[in-house]
Amino acid sequence: xxxxxxxxxxxxxxxxxxxxxxxxxxxxxxxxxxxxxxxxxxxxxxxxxxxxxxxxxxxxxxxxxxxxxxxxxxxxxxxxxxxxxxxxxxxxxxxxxxxxxxxxxxxxxxxxxxxxxxxxxxxxxxxxxxxxxxxxxxxxxxxxxxxxxxxxxxxxxxxxxxxxxxxxxxxxxxxxxxxxxxxxxxxxxxxxxxxxxxxxxxxxxxxxxxxxxxxxxxxxxxxxxxxxxxxxxxxxxxxxxxxxxxxxxxxxxxxxxxxxxxxxxxxxxxxxxxxxxxxxxxxxxxxxxxxxxxxxxxxxxxxxxxxxxxxxxxxxxxxxxxxxxxxxxxxxxxxxxxxxxxxxxxxxxxxxxxxxxxxxxxxxxxxxxxxxxxxxxxx
Amino acid sequence: xxxxxxxxxxxxxxxxxxxxxxxxxxxxxxxxxxxxxxxxxxxxxxxxxxxxxxxxxxxxxxxxxxxxxxxxxxxxxxxxxxxxxxxxxxxxxxxxxxxxxxxxxxxxxxxxxxxxxxxxxxxxxxxxxxxxxxxxxxxxxxxxxxxxxxxxxxxxxxxxxxxxxxxxxxxxxxxxxxxxxxxxxxxxxxxxxxxxxxxxxxxxxxxxxxxxxxxxxxxxxxxxxxxxxxxxxxxxxxxxxxxxxxxxxxxxxxxxxxxxxxxxxxxxxxxxxxxxxxxxxxxxxxxxxxxxxxxxxxxxxxxxxxxxxxxxxxxxxxxxxxxxxxxxxxxxxxxxxxxxxxxxxxxxxxxxxxxxxxxxxxxxxxxxxxxxxxxxxxxxxxxxxxxxxxxxxxxxxxxxxxxxxxxxxxxxxxxxxxxxxxxxxxxxxxxxxxxxxxxxxxxxxxxxxxxxxxxxxx
Numbered sequence: 149x150x151x152x153x154x155x156x157x158x159x160x161x162x163x164x165x166x167x168x169x170x171x172x173x174x175x176x177x178x179x180x181x182x183x184x185x186x187x188x189x190x191x192x193x194x195x196x197x198x199x200x201x202x203x204x205x206x207x208x209x210x211x212x213x214x215x216x217x218x219x220x221x222x223x224x225x226x227x228x229x230x231x232x233x234x235x236x237x238x239x240x241x242x243x244x245x246x247x248x249x250x251x252x253x254x255x256x257x258x259x260x261x262x263x264x265x266x267x268x269x270x271x272x273x274x275x276x277x278x279x280x281x282x283x284x285x286x287x288x289x290x291x292x293x294x295x296x297x298x299x300x301x302x303x304x305x306x307x308x309x310x311x312x313x314x315x316x317x318x319x320x321x322x323x324x325x326x327x328x329x330x331x332x333x334x335x336x337x338x339x340x341x342x343x344x345x346x347x348x349x350x351x352x353x354x355x356x357x358x359x360x361x362x363x364x365x366x367x368x369x370x371x372x373x374x375x376x377x378x379x380x381x382x383x384x385x386x387x388x389x390x391x392x393x394x395x396x397x398x399x400x401x402x403x404x405x406x407x408x409x410x411x412x413x414x415x416x417x418x419x420x421x422x423x424x425x426x427x428x429x430x431x432x433x434x435x436x437x438x439x440x441x442x443x444x445x446x447x448x449x450x451x452x453x454x455x456x457x458x459x460x461x462x463x464x465x466x467x468x469x470x471x472x473x474x475x476x477x478x479x480x481x482x483x484x485x486x487x488x489x490x491x492x493x494x495x496x497x498x499x500x501x502x503x504x505x506x507x508x509x510x511x512x513x514x515x516x517x518x519x520x521x522x523x524x525x526x527x
Numbered sequence: 528x529x530x531x532x533x534x535x536x537x538x539x540x541x542x543x544x545x546x547x548x549x550x551x552x553x554x555x556x557x558x559x560x561x562x563x564x565x566x567x568x569x570x571x572x573x574x575x576x577x578x579x580x581x582x583x584x585x586x587x588x589x590x591x592x593x594x595x596x597x598x599x600x601x602x603x604x605x606x607x608x609x610x611x612x613x614x615x616x617x618x619x620x621x622x623x624x625x626x627x628x629x630x631x632x633x634x635x636x637x638x639x640x641x642x643x644x645x646x647x648x649x650x651x652x653x654x655x656x657x658x659x660x661x662x663x664x665x666x667x668x669x670x671x672x673x674x675x676x677x678x679x680x681x682x683x684x685x686x687x688x689x690x691x692x693x694x695x696x697x698x699x700x701x702x703x704x705x706x707x708x709x710x711x712x713x714x715x716x717x718x719x720x721x722x723x724x725x726x727x728x729x730x731x732x733x734x735x736x737x738x739x740x741x742x743x744x745x746x747x748x749x750x751x752x753x754x755x756x757x758x759x760x761x762x763x764x765x766x767x768x769x770x771x772x773x774x775x776x777x778x779x780x781x782x783x784x785x786x787x788x789x790x791x792x793x794x795x796x797x798x799x800x801x802x803x804x805x806x807x808x809x810x811x812x813x814x815x816x817x818x819x820x821x822x823x824x825x826x827x828x829x830x831x832x833x834x835x836x837x838x839x840x841x842x843x844x845x846x847x848x849x850x851x852x853x854x855x856x857x858x859x860x861x862x863x864x865x866x867x868x869x870x871x872x873x874x875x876x877x878x879x880x881x882x883x884x885x886x887x888x889x890x891x892x893x894x895x896x897x898x899x900x901x902x903x904x905x906x907x908x909x910x911x912x913x914x915x916x917x918x919x920x921x922x923x924x925x926x927x928x929x930x931x932x933x934x935x936x937x938x939x940x941x942x943x944x945x946x947x948x949x950x951x952x953x954x955x956x957x958x959x960x961x962x963x964x965x966x967x968x969x970x971x972x973x974x975x976x977x978x979x980x981x982x983x984x985x
Contacts, residue, residue: 167976170738183738186545186713187969191976193742201746207754225670225678234682244682247765250757251690258698258754262705265747266732270740274733288736289716291545370663 151325154278155296156309158318159287163189166293169316171195173295176312180298184279184288203269207261214256218249278326296324409496412487415480422479426505428512436510439503443495452514463491468511469518481508538631538970540814545968548815552960552967553717555810560957563809571949578943581936582657590660592936599919599931604658605769607944609911610794611651612692612766613787614948616759617795618644619699622706623755626748632823634966635816639806640799641703642959646951647795648696650944655688684768691765698758702751705744708734709965763791770914776857777918780845786838793831793877794907797900800824802952804897806961815962818891825890828903832881835910839874857918865930866917869909876906 160166166183173181174197183196226232227239237244266272279285279296288294295316297309306323313321336342368375379385385393397403411418426432441450449455452468467473473481485504488494495504516524543551584592595602618640625633656662668689670679679686711731718724734740767787770778800821807816846858861870880902883889890896916931955961968974 163974163976184736185738185741186736187709187965187974188741188745189738189969189975192738196738198739198742201743203743203746203750207750221670222681226681230676230678232680234680237682241682247684247687247761247768248681248690250761251687251694254754254758254761255694255697258751259701261750262701262747265743269743270732272732272734273729275728275731277733277735279735280733285735286716289713290549364663370661 151327153299153306154324154326155298156306156313156321156323157284157294157296158313158316158321159284160293160295160316160318163293165317166295167192167195169295169318172316173297173312177303178297178301178309178312179303180301182296182298184284184294184296186289186291186293189293203261203265206264207257210260210264211253211257214253215249217256218252219245222248278324282324284322284324292319407501409486411483415483419479419483420477422477422482424478424482424505424508426502426509428509432506432509433513435503436506436508436513439499440507440510443498444507447492451517452511465492469515474515474519478505478508478512481511537972538634538817538820539967539972540817540819543814543971545971545974548967548971549713549717549964551810551812551815552962552964553714555957555961556714556959557718564953564957568950568953571946571953574942574946575950576943576946577939578946581939581943582653584936585657585940586662590658592934594931594933594937596929596931598922598924598927598929599916601658601915601919602931603912603933603937603941604654606908606911606915607941608651608654608658609766609787609915610908611647611654611944611948613763613791613794613907613911614798615644615647615651615695615699615795616763616788616791617799618642618647619695619702619755619759620792620795621799622702623752623759626752627756630823631970632817632820634970635812635820635962636799636803636824637966638703638706638963639803639961640795641699641706642955642961643795643799643802643948643952644699645696645703646948646955647798648692648699649951650948652692652696653944655692684765684772687765688769691762695758695762698751698755702755705747705751706963706966707959708732709736709744710960710963712736713964714960760788763787770918775918775922776851776853777861778914779854780842782838782841782845786835789831789834789838790907790910793828793835793881794904796824796828796831797903797907800828801897801900801904804893804900806956810956810961812962815967818893821893821896822887822890825884825896825899828900829881829884832877832903836878839878853923857921860921861913861917864917864921866913866920869913870917873906873909873913876902877910880906 158169160169163185166185167189170183170192174195183192185192222245223240226241231239233239234241284294284296295313295318297304297313299306310321364370379393381394383393384391388395402408411422444452446458447456447462447465448468449457454465454467456462456464482504484492485495485499485507487496499507581592590604593602593604595604621633621640622637622644626637656665659665659668668679668686670681679689708731711727712734715724715727715731718727764784764787767783771780771783773779803816803821807813843858843862846854849855861867880899883895883899889899920931921928
């Protein structure tokens with residue numbers, strides 16, 4: 149493959165020579181020139197007539213956005229999303245937010261500006277630039293100073309440029325060639341090696357995340373304190389002489405609040421005459437509504453119409469607005485909640501007696517809403 | 528003794544060519560390490576191993592393995608955290624603040640000091656991570672949308688610390704890396720080894736010494752130095768807020784931020800000085816890391832040491848002047864209570880010994896300055912211990928007062944943290960240029976253009 153000329157390069161030994169040369173080339177008609185030095189040489193930028201770096205503005209913009217971002221995040225979380233009273237401070241406690249605002253400002257400004265410089269200004273990474281791997285690069289990286297004029301310059305004429313460079317008194321002048329093929333290199337996505345690598349990466353990430361999320365978190369002590377030195381229900385214990393972990397109540401005692409319900413199996417005779425101890429007022433209705441919506445509405449629907457939200461995974465119950473139910477006493481409804489009915493389970497373990505009565509009241513209110521009486525209109 | 532103060536002393540002694548500089552600095556990376564290297568590595572690795580063992584014990588059995596008790600909930604863990612963060616501060620001071628003040632003597636030591644910053648911060652960050660008890664949930668420290676619908680408490684100094692330390696780490700790392708890019712490029716051109724060449728090419732990102740790049744590069748260096756300067760001051764300020772914002776007597780003082788920053792620079796410089804004494808000897812860099820440089824570091828040690836001493840005195844004065852009985856008790860207890868031994872170790876190490884640096888001979892004597900450096904670090908470790916433990920062990924409720932005793936695990940972790948730090952340093956000396964090649968070249972005598980009346984019209 150033919151090689152194309154990239155540039156003509158001149159190499160200088162002394163720093164004074166390169167500053168002079170840089171000044172001359174900047175004053176000449178060539179625009180695509182560059183100077184290479186092993187370390188930053190002071191004053192070279194002015195000689196080369198480079199515009200002041202604009203990185204400062206980028207840092208400013210990024211810094212201000214960092215500050216705004218931090219303040220917005222703290223404002224959103226502490227004032228809108230989850231307001232909390234911490235030591236009586238206002239939810240938007242500006243003085244206490246300053247440290248974090250400052251840190252985020254610095255973080256965003258410095259990281260962002262560096263990334264902008266490397267990847268936008270310099271277009272790095274770029275290891276395929278024609279200068280790489282040349283003798284020229286070898287020298288300017290160590291102890292020489294180089295100046296190049298690129299072939300893409302509109303004024304470029306190999307002979308004239310050579311003459312011009314010669315007039316600067318360099319140590320050597322050398323042409324630098326490149327292979328256009330190298331620059332046209334395109335990554336082959338479907339190359340078998342790349343696909344293999346991709347496969348390995350996928351399997352590894354999937355495997356590691358699986359292990360981390362499913363296995364790692366289960367090993368004590370990382371299992372969220374599931375395992376503790378305590379007695380589980382129905383387990384044995386060597387502590388007690390009978391070997392059982394669970395204890396039976398002391399004979400003749402009833403545990404607090406555990407008042408036995410004695411009318412199971414007697415809905416129509418005894419339960420019927422139970423008296424509702426809860427008043428029909430706003431407080432109890434509100435509570436009743438809460439409990440009803442939590443415990444009953446999934447099957448009976450929010451208004452007791454039997455429109456279950458369980459998508460037929462459980463048989464739909466009958467409406468609570470039937471004539472039968474409207475004629476039931478409060479005690480009978482209470483009875484169904486307490487012991488259940490056919491496939492409807494008992495709610496005795498979830499609801500305290502008073503809560504059950506509150507629900508009964510709420511059901512009454514629902515029924516009344518669908519069958520309003522004449523006098524209700526007056527209110 | 529005639530010293531000419533009208534002329535700035537050369538940063539690099541002797542006559543070196545650019546090539547010599549590259550050769551000297553790259554030599555450790557191009558030669559196979561000798562026996563002494565492996566002995567040193569072996570020692571530090573075994574210390575590190577003890578540390579790992581103790582970390583594992585902590586990981587499996589929890590922080591109950593430590594000596595922390597009620598009321599001393601912060602023991603060795605937070606002491607070590609503050610100590611290591613402080614060590615890190617010297618690096619940023621050298622690389623950023625001295626850069627802004629155009630102290631050219633920083634060039635020989637900046638790279639190394641920055642590396643120490645990074646290693647020290649990694650080291651420090653481990654302590655609070657384990658201190659929270661369930662380190663595998665450490666990510667809870669950051670605000671991210673989660674299924675508990677909870678946010679971190681942005682008004683807590685402990686959270687400020689999370690932000691300060693992580694920002695500090697990231698910014699130090701990129702600052703360091705930016706400085707390394709041109710050096711990676713020189714190494715890339717030097718090396719004959721194919722694998723090394725690939726590695727250096729990747730890390731140099733294709734740097735090609737173009738002045739159009741240097742032009743922006745110098746700008747970013749200035750910007751980063753400008754950001755790192757307030758950052759480094761903020762980090763130890765915020766660390767001190769962990770204490771000062773609480774109401775424990777002995778902690779609740781406004782002098783803490785400047786006092787902590789001065790202490791951090793104090794101990795950090797002592798550590799950098801100690802390590803550099805070895806490096807310049809082992810790698811024959813006596814002319815790059817000169818005795819003048821070490822002397823200047825010793826001067827900073829005496830300045831910051833005196834500031835720390837002043838803070839010790841001022842704390843006592845304020846305790847008396849405030850007329851606040853718990854505060855007065857806290858300080859009397861510090862000097863004459865159960866932990867008086869620790870207090871007086873701290874005072875002798877930090878206030879008395881560094882004052883020897885007033886004498887020029889001592890400032891320039893390698894052995895004595897090394898010993899004083901070690902003493903300073905012992906003293907500064909005890910300073911943190913005194914602050915953390917004495918105040919907590921005598922809190923507001925006399926019935927809960929208790930004496931803190933470290934366990935073997937605590938001591939193992941402390942030992943391990945030194946092992947970890949020195950292991951990283953030893954590995955660093957053989958893998959990366961310990962002195963910045965490009966920066967040192969730039970301060971050689973022949974490096975900058977001679978201004979034959981050209982400066983004005985140039």
